[in-house]
Amino acid sequence: MVKLSKNSCAHFTIPLIVMLLSFNNNASEQPNTDNANLSRYHLSSSALGAGGVTPTVPTNPVQQEDVIDKVTNCNGALDTNIDSTINSLPNCRGTNRFKSKKVTVSSSTTENGQVTPHTLTFLTGQQASFTITANAGYEIASIKGCKGKLLGNTFRTSPKLKRNCDLKVSFSQRNTVATSDSVGSQRTLVALVNFPDNNEKTITLDHLKRLIRDNPNSLNHFLIDNSNGKSWIDAEFLDWTTLEKQSNYYFGPNSTYTRAYTEFQNDVVSSLAAKRDLTNIDRLIIVAKDSYKGSPGCYAYQSKMSRGNHYEYSGYLMVLSGYDMGCNKPGRIAHEYGHTLGFAHSLSYRCTSQPSSLIDKNNSQYCEGNGGAYSHYHDTMGSDYQYPLYSSVWRAMAGWFDEEQVKTVTQDGTYTLRQSSMPSEGVKLLQIPIGFDGRGKPLHYFIELRSAAGNYDKVQFQARRIDYDVIVRNNDISTQNKVTNDLVDYYWFSSVINQHKPFVDKYRGVSFSVLSVTGEGENLSADIKISVPKLALAPSRVTEFKGSSELRKSIAVRNISNENVAISDVEVSGRNATAFSVELNGCGSSVLSPNEACDIVVKRDKNEASYGSLIINASEDEAQAVELFAANIQQSDPYDPNAVLEWQAISKEQAPKLNWSDAKAHCNSIQDYGHTDWRLPHIEELRDAIQRTQPPLFVLELSSGSIQFLFWALTGPAHNPLNAYVVYGNGTSHWMNSSKDDKYHVVCARTVD
Incomplete structure (x- = not known):
């Protein structure tokens, strides 16, 4: 008990202990004859659970892992673990309740699956993750016993979990497979492969399981975070398989493309098929040992492949090798896996000054340097060493955002964009149509907002010492032969828009600027003012003039606005402007009504490889441009193996x-x-x-x-x-x-x- 005078405060120190102990400490009241003219009050204390209050000595030893749950009865304030009474008080008895700081979750399952890890002990307020793996032909039927949420095949406990619990999981026979190639369960086989002349086992199966499935930074958790729980990996693993042929046969000095790729892949698939039926696998990851003279490399295919000497496998294929090249790092694994989901690369062009348009890499010298390097901005399909989330462009393409989270901007206005580094409601991606590629697929400017939040984006933001980034990307208009166009960002674009300065694309009729960035965490958002183009070209880049039989190309110009647009003139410019000419101008001095189109025919005039640009100038200072590329059709001497x-x-x-x-x-x-x-x-x-x-x-x-x-x-x-x-x-x-x-x-x- 502590005695105190009126208008003074008493302080009680509440120690933290770990065991769930219960005790009640009562001090007997003793008269105080000093300062008899002062008003006095008598306070006593009690502790419920594992803890004690001083003054008043606890009857149990003090530990370190428990926390104070509640302090009641005496009018006061809790400062850290100090309970201070405030001003006038009647005699009172304070009650202090303690709770355990740790919680343990154990798991149990029915047949046909497993949960890893089996048991976890962690601090209250934190979350734990359990990977639930169904046997082949089965899927998760129910999860009971613990508060939390199932994301893909990962169960994450609730941060509000306060007590020990038993996670009970049951499985049922699978009735369906993945709803698409990027949504649902992705059945993946991961196989280790080496050679008779190089049969070192440089990576263990357990280590590979941790990389793919069994730790918080694994490929599976990365996929679940990117897809908001809409996609996950059901992984199986095969330990080392030794091929019959020597490594140098595939990758040595006398190797050929056919040996290094097709023959190697066929031999691997046939060897694996002798161990396991491959017909129910969506994706095959080959983790191969290097040869002493070369490497299988790190690569993956965007389309399904038929492989095996007897076509034992049909699906997506990915090869990881070159241990000194970092292929067994989480970011590189996620990068290559992204290709199997249909994702292309994210590239960057380093601009020394503000480019006037995305076509300037061919039209001028604004963006010099080694163009097309992997983007350092937030996308593991670019630079993957810091392991950021995939671009929102890829995530939208995969169907991982809800329909209302992707906004196609077709009218001038101000649009609110929410961060995409962690789950939240709202628009995650703005896309502005700017035309069509040579295959008729739409091309866009894309805008996304990333922040120092979530499980994977923090590292890049900490390295750059910024809190958020408004990222502008576009389809690479030079990409014509891939399943999916690459994405391109320009270093100058990001610096302009993040300084709240407007960017105007001179040759796409587009402008945008950040008006404000507000909120934090999952509520971070940006208001972006956008002006959209009035014209769209098809194609927005002439694929190429192929060979001597393709000397002319036609470009359609369409009014995509709700008002009339006047075409003033058409011209050819660019790096090799004299290599091209306008043979037919069906758009000159014309006025296009909404949805009306006109055609322009361009002719090549030189035989050597050439770059150029066709510029269409329109009313209200709008211009559109299409890149021209002509392949070399000059005769050149073929390769002669006997030439000196x-x-x-x-x-x-x-x-x-x-x-x-x-x-x-x-x-x-x-x-x-x-x-x-x-x-x-x-x-x-x-x-x-x-x-x-x-x-x-x-x-x-x-x-x-x-x-x-x-x-x-x-x-x-x-x-x-x-x-x-x-x-x-x-x-x-x-x-x-x-x-x-x-x-x-x-x-x-x-x-x-």
Whole structure:
């Protein structure tokens, strides 16, 4: 008991203890003869549960893990664990109730499935996650016993859970499979593969299970967070399978594309099919050991593949290898898995000043540098090392947002956008139509709001020291041969819009600006003012002029507004403007009524590969532009394996770094050793000189692990004339194809007569 004078305060310290103990501490009242003229009150205390109050010594030892639940009866305030009475009080008795700070959840199941982990103990107020895995042919039927929510195949306890509980899970026979290729259960087989000449087991099956399924940062949890519980992984695992052929057969110096990809995949599938029926699998992840001379690489396909020497598997395919390349990291796994969901890449163009339009990477020099690098903005389909959520564009495409959370903007106005880093109501993605690609698919500007919230976006925001980011992306209008267009962002766009400055796309008739950003956490939102285009082009980029038989292309210009639009003039400009001309102008000086269209025919006038732009100027300062690309139709010498070559003598300091067109022009223009017939080498010639000759003709090492010393080849993949092959100049067997806009090193060769 404590005695105190009127208008004074008494302080009671309430210690925290862990065990659920119950005791009652009562101090007997004793008279106080000092200061008899002061009013005095008598306070006593009691503690319910595991705790004590001082003064008044507890009868049980004090621990550390319990928390104060409630303090009652005496008029006071709880400051940390100090209970202070306030001003005048009658004699009173304070009651202090304690509660356990930890809670334990154990699990039990019927047959046909399991819950991992079996038991978890955690602090009250926190959430725990349990992965529920149904056996093949079964699905989750019911979950009882603990407060929480099922997201996909992950049960998350409620933060309001206060008491120990038993999580009871039952299963029933599966009646349906995934409702689409991206919604519902994604049945995935993960298989470890090595070779007779390299049979090290460099990753354990348990480690792989943690990466894919069994920890809070696993691929499964990542998919559940992205999809708001609409998609999850039912994973099975196969331990190491050793193929019959040596690793160097597939990936060594004499490897071919067919060996490294098709034959390797077929052999893996047939070997796995001997162990397990693959017909009921949606996705196959092959985790393969490196060879000593090369690597299977890290890649995945956006379309379903039929694989196996007897076509034992049909579904989505993903390959993870190159342990030194980081393929066994969570972000890279999620990146490749995203491709199997139909997602393409997110790319960035680094702009030195504000570009006037998204087409400027071909029309001017605003966005220089190695264009098309993986985006550092918030999308694991770009740079994946910090493991952010997928872009809202991909999530909307997959059907993971509700219909009302994706807003197509067709009228000028101000629109409210909610953050998409964690679940909440409201619009998560704004999309502004800007035309159509060569296949007739719509192209858009996309705007999303990401924040330092949720389970996966925090790391990037902490690294950049910002609280939110309004991100502007668009379909890559140069993408014509993929299942899905890549996404592109421009560094300058983001800096402009986040500074609340308007951005105007000069050649798309679009403008937008952030008026305000309010709220926090799941309630963060931005008000964005948008002006939409009045015209749309189809296609918004001419795919290409293919070969000598395609010398003309037609572009349709349509009025998509609710008012008349006057076309003032049409012109050709751009990098190689003289390579094209307008043969028929059906839009000149015309006025288009709503939904009316006119046509323009463009003709190519040169045989070499060329870039240009067709500009359509309209009323009210609106302009539209379409990119023009003509493939090279000049005759070139085919690859001759018996030709004798002379190579340019260079060091890594002397090899210029150029885009493909400039690299080709560079070789054609040099006059080394009195010769003028220098050219870019074919990929076979480069690989013979760099990778198949011992010692290699050129050994230019990578600098600090970056892909810096790659050499352009004259040839490229037949299915994609926008790309050409590049070969690693570091004595390995690596090579790839890359956009001709990218910049790599150049070495020239000539055929000796």
